[in-house]
Amino acid sequence: MFDYDAILNSLLNPNLNKQQLAKLIGTQSTQFTSERTKLKNNYSDEDLISAYTSFYFPTNALKLEFLTQNLSDEQISAISKTHILDIGTGPGTYVFSASELFPDALSFTGIDESKLMLKQANKLNDEYFKNSKIGFSESLPLVDDAPRTIIFGNSINEMGMPAAFKIIKRYKPKFIICIEPGTKEVFKDLLALRKKLLLIDYKIQYPCMGQGSCPLQNMDDWCHQSIKTTLDYELESLSQVAKLDRKVMPATIHFYSFDEEATSTESSDxxxxxxxxxxxxxxxxxxxxxxxxxxxxxxxxxxxxxxxxxxxxxxxxxxxxxxxxxxxxxxxxxxxxxxxxxxxx
Ligand SMILES: C[S@@+](CC[C@H](N)C(=O)[O-])C[C@H]1O[C@@H](n2cnc3c(N)ncnc32)[C@H](O)[C@@H]1O
Structure with a gap:
């Protein structure tokens, strides 16, 4: 999706070699999966942000592409008529990805509480993407009637479902895209969010085919997507050194529209x-x-x-x-x- 060499050249620290990046990615991966109380450490210096950007940014971005492959032309065109707000944008993952997939959207804004992540996102835009419709900020925009699509990318998982729901209630976006880790715990959280959103007139458009309650809700099972990728040679090689597979990425992806925008795909077969x-x-x-x-x-x-x-x-x-x-x-x-x-x- 992106030019991987250009990303490597625009890292906050472009001088890290593959072994150094792989070591930092290994430390981050442990913190993402088993030491979640230390999560903020993952964003605490320029080297760690560079490692995240070299590995998770280009691979996570593909998850939004996977979602668009499962949306109709009408849905894509309706999203393109909104302002796209990416909350917990990190290095700009879904802002940059959305700017390629919905190039006609009104604007693209990435929000993050980490100053270093925003520094990295701005560097990528200044040096590589150079898109004047893209902006980054530490704080959310003023509440107004502007039509919005809100993307939460691996951030509900950090801020907690209630905080995400609060943001949704404030902005009443036309569309909501959640792209979160493909784990059982996250699925349960997103199911709780699904329940709340259906009560305030949102319709789930992906992955559910209907608006009823989820058949897995009281079961020890979860629904997620497995996204298959073909990676750039250098990125593939980094994933091998880091011993972390990105050829198949599990993710929990949900897409909602506010009821008047519903383009339901319900059908019995x-x-x-x-x-x-x-x-x-x-x-x-x-x-x-x-x-x-x-x-x-x-x-x-x-x-x-x-x-x-x-x-x-x-x-x-x-x-x-x-x-x-x-x-x-x-x-x-x-x-x-x-x-x-x-x-x-
Ligand atoms: C795992 S990273 C995901 C980055 C990017 N969305 C991606 O998927 O590659 C989570 C990001 O969410 C940000 N974050 C966590 N809680 C937040 C909050 N309450 N408000 C804004 N950003 C938040 C973190 O600073 C971090 O950059």
């Missing part, structure tokens, strides 16, 4: 792929969530696909939409399908 449950000789068993918010299993015969397609389906990503026709109801909420459509790219 459409569903969202939750996971590939089993891959047996003659069929795939796909767990999907339907427009009635029910989790069912589709038995998809392999004979429905060409050989080349089967290779891709063996490593299919969660979060894609499928349209199908049922041939036969089997046991345990399992349905054999007679035809199926799925868009992989």
């Amino acid at each position: 459409k569903a969202r792929l939750v996971r590939l449950k089993r891959n047996v000789k003659h069929a795939y068993l796909w767990e999907v969530c339907t427009s009635e918010n029910k989790v069912i299993t589709l038995e998809v015969p392999k004979k429905l696909f060409k050989k080349k397609m089967l290779k891709q389906l063996d490593g299919i990503s969660s979060g894609l939409e499928v349209s199908y026709t049922v041939a036969k109801e089997l046991e345990n909420d399992t349905f054999r399908v007679k035809d199926i459509e799925i868009e992989i790219d």
Whole structure:
């Protein structure tokens, strides 16, 4: 998506070598996953911010691209008529990503409480992106009637769901995009936010196919997306030195619109792929969530696909939409399908 060399040249400390970056990324990764009380340490000096920017910025940015691949042209055009506000922007991850994916949007503003992250974001814009519609700030804008899309990118997870909900209630954005870590804990938090948003007239447009309660809410299970990437050679090599895989990135991605903007995709034979449950000789068993918010299993015969397609389906990503026709109801909420459509790219 971005020119990786240009990013490396615009790091707050562009003199760190691959080994130094990988070591810092390793320390950060531990703090993100197991030492969460020390999270703020991750943003405490220019070297750590540079490491974050060299690794998480270009890879996280791809998650917004994944979401847009699952939105309709109408939804993309409606987002393009708003001001985009990225809260917890870090080095500008979703501001820069949005500026490429929604180039006609009215403006792009990144908000962050970390001065160093903002310094890094401004450096990237001054030296590489050079986009005058982009700005960064430590404080939220004045509340007014401007049409907005608010993006929370790995930040609800840090500020807490109640703080994010408070911001949403203040600004009443037309669209809300949450891109958070793909963990069970975060999923539960985002489900609580989903419940609150549906009560104040937001409609969930992705990944749920319907507006009912989530079938996983009282279960020890969670719904997330697995995003497959092809990385720049240097970035791939950095991920190998850091021993952190970014070829498949789990994420919890939710997209809402305020009710009048709803462009609902509800349909009885459409569903969202939750996971590939089993891959047996003659069929795939796909767990999907339907427009009635029910989790069912589709038995998809392999004979429905060409050989080349089967290779891709063996490593299919969660979060894609499928349209199908049922041939036969089997046991345990399992349905054999007679035809199926799925868009992989
Ligand atoms: C993990 S980083 C994510 C950066 C970027 N959005 C991304 O996904 O690559 C989380 C960012 O949220 C910021 N943050 C956390 N709590 C915040 C708050 N209450 N207000 C503003 N920014 C916050 C942190 O300073 C940090 O830069």
